[in-house]
Amino acid sequence: MRIVLGIALALLMSPAASETLVERGAYLVGSVMVCHNCHTPRGPQGFDMSRALSGGQTFDEPAFKVTGSNITPDKDTGIGKWSDAELKHFLVSGVRPDSTKVAPIxxxxxxxxxxARDLDALVAYLRSVPAVPHEVPAPEYRIALKPEVPTYAGKQASEAELADKLARGRYLLTIAHCLECHTPEGPSAVHDFAKASGKGGRTFKGPWGESRSPNITSHAQSGIGAWSxxxxxxxxxQGVARDGHKMKPPMAYAGYATMSPQDLDALVAFVRTLPPRE
Structure with missing residues (x-):
């Protein structure tokens, strides 16, 4: 009986047999990784999907001022001239084909x-979207940026290990880069992953005004340890806190609302394991 249940769980957690790479890539871009949050222009009513992924939000930080790049297949202002290998290398290194380094945002x-399959899927999907000519401002770097190795990152995952619910949750938490926003920064725009991973406290300014990332660790009082x-x-x-108040962006609630029930369950299960931080 246990063997049967194990096989059923593995099948449930593995990529659907009928899912194409483009479909998988669309799910990753639009849901788990919420790429539109930075790379699609925002209008008064939200994202301007007629110009999807053509370059979006500007981040004006003490360390840099950058605008989300055009990642459509446009050959002049997007990634149309990049090879598949160059695009994959950029996604995991932050190094563009011209050897310049992207800002850590x-x-x-x-x-x-x-x-490997998800990298293939991302490339396949980004190749499939409409090319939109849109030149974004050149990046401005104000201080030397130090490399970081985020919590739970650094090593490529395999499809086989994602059959385990907690491993899948850890993977989703990582590619959704939850700890990027929910970990405070110290000097030189470097996250304190070693001592404060998930503690929250970063401030974000935008059309929504100002918001502050909450503590998502398992701490019963400061975090979400007491939440169901x-x-x-x-x-x-939905962006609704435990006490019922509405939370602000840049958390991409609408994108996460399209996550599969299985992925959402796995993500929540792993979030519960984050060490408590006060």
């Missing part, structure tokens, strides 16, 4: 865990 450090699974899911997918 692009969470390539987290993407080091992407499976449904309360955590509601916060992720």
């Amino acid at each position: 692009m969470p390539t450090g987290f993407y080091t865990v992407l499976t 699974d449904d309360e955590i899911k509601r916060a992720i997918t």
Whole structure:
């Protein structure tokens, strides 16, 4: 009986047999990795999907001022001239084909865990979207940026290990780069992953005003240790906190609302294992 249940769980957690690479890539871009959050222009009513992924939000930080790049297949202003190998290398290294390094607001450090299939899927999907000509401003770097190795990142995952629920949750938490926003930064724009991973406290300014990332560790008072699974899911997918107040962006609630039930369950299960931080 246990063997049968194990096989059933593995099948449930593995990629659907009928799912194409483009479909998988669309799911990753639009749901788990929420790439539109930075790379699609925002209008008064939200994302301008007629110009999807053509370059979006500007981040004006003490360390840099950068705008989300055009990642459509446009050959002049997007990634149309990049080879598949160059695009995959960029996703896990942050190094462009011209050898320049991207600002750390692009969470390539987290993407080091992407499976080979998911890298193929991302490339296939980005090749399939409409090319949109749109030149974004050149990046401005104000201080030397130090490399980071985020918590749970650094090693490519395999499809086989994602059959385990907690391993899959860890993978999803990582490629969704949750700890990028929910870990405070110290000097020189470097995250304190060693001592404060998941503690929250980063401030974000945008059209929504100002928001501050909450503590998502298992701490019973400061974090979400006392929350139910449904309360955590509601916060992720609807932006409603345990006490009922509406939370602000840049958390991409609408994107996370399209995550599969199995992935959402796995993500919540792993979030519960984050060591408590106060």
